[in-house]
Amino acid sequence: MRCDNGALTENLLITGASQVLTLRGRGPRRGNSLSKLGIVKDGAVLVREGRIAAVGTRAQVETRKEAKRAEKLDVGGRVVLPGFVDSHTHLIHAATRAEEYELKIQGASYEEIARKGGGILNSVKKLRAANAEALKGRARAALEEFASYGTTTVEAKSGYGLDVASELKILSLQRELKSEQRVEIVSTFLGAHVVPAEFRRMVDGPERYITLLLEQMLPEVVNEGLAEFCDVFCDRGAFTRAEARRILSEAKEHGLTPRIHAEQLSRTGATQLGVQLEAASCDHLEQVNASDIQALARSRTVATLLPGCDFYLGWKNYAPARKLIEAGAIVALATDYNPGTSPTVSMPMVLSLACTQLRMTPAEAITAATINTAYALKREKRIGSLEKGKQADLAVFEVEDYREIPYYFGMQRCWMTMKSGEIIYMRD
């Protein structure tokens, strides 16, 4: 929390919580442990210099010497939980694709729209034409909205540039945003989103584009330290499994951790490739089969589900969350915030969809959106739960019971969001 002079207050006691969801214990969570929220009733959290100094019942925490001297914030019977970690977003883009929204409603398929120059290529054209300040302004506004829904960390992918200058522009803007605003940004290089239009006209276009990606884009991204992860959209109309293997293997040699868009439109075997390459996560998974589920269950690769995308596209084939959980996979949830298939920054809405459409319980959904997504971004030791020593990243919801967080849908119930002990959103 900041005082009037902008300095971080030394100690802050957050008290009067009907429930504090600590998510304490070892992460990541699989199977039954997804349901264990580590709830403390009538709870309090003591924050010291941006970190959690103590968590417990009000009686336990308030008797501590530092708590007595601390500034107090009574949350009036609301629920406190770790800030959401959104591990899959396409943060920087130039404009909406509202015109395609209408076409989709009228019956045009995702792939028909893509063939007519819509879809991802539409966003690429707009991004290349946009100036940096406009892109940054749009992303900054989105980050404020992320915070207003309780999100404290977002992964952000490039992938709407698809030429050397534009991909570097996106990742550089992300780096600038990191230093000037409070929601933490984790950068992923997604030069392999689709093959850009100018290469599609060539017979060996995909091969030439991959060469450009591997010989020019990737080394520059690595040299400039612009990304931690490398992602590939491995699907019909994007990149094949063999191409994804080549790109991600090379990225791994350069020190980037792989992650992969897998089995969304069709089953390509991307999930098993992700597991073989020890990817941080395989994301989407609508079309996984039984052996893919087993492969994920036996691995440390996170199964990230993006139900906002299926909801927005009006599809009925949501990913098989229950089978993944029962098999023992590390299930996570993210928004997939992007202009074409999931225009939302709301993790609470994703939780609502996870409960009603994926049949996850509210507790499983909250775990999947906090400690498990923190693990998917290799940050589980620092964020994703409310435990002593961890960063004070938390959200306070205007509810008495955590189940009300997904129960309300499309409603703004977040009351306050805190990043490293600093309030970054507070409802009026």
Ligand SMILES: [Zn+2]
């Ligand atoms: Zn995506």
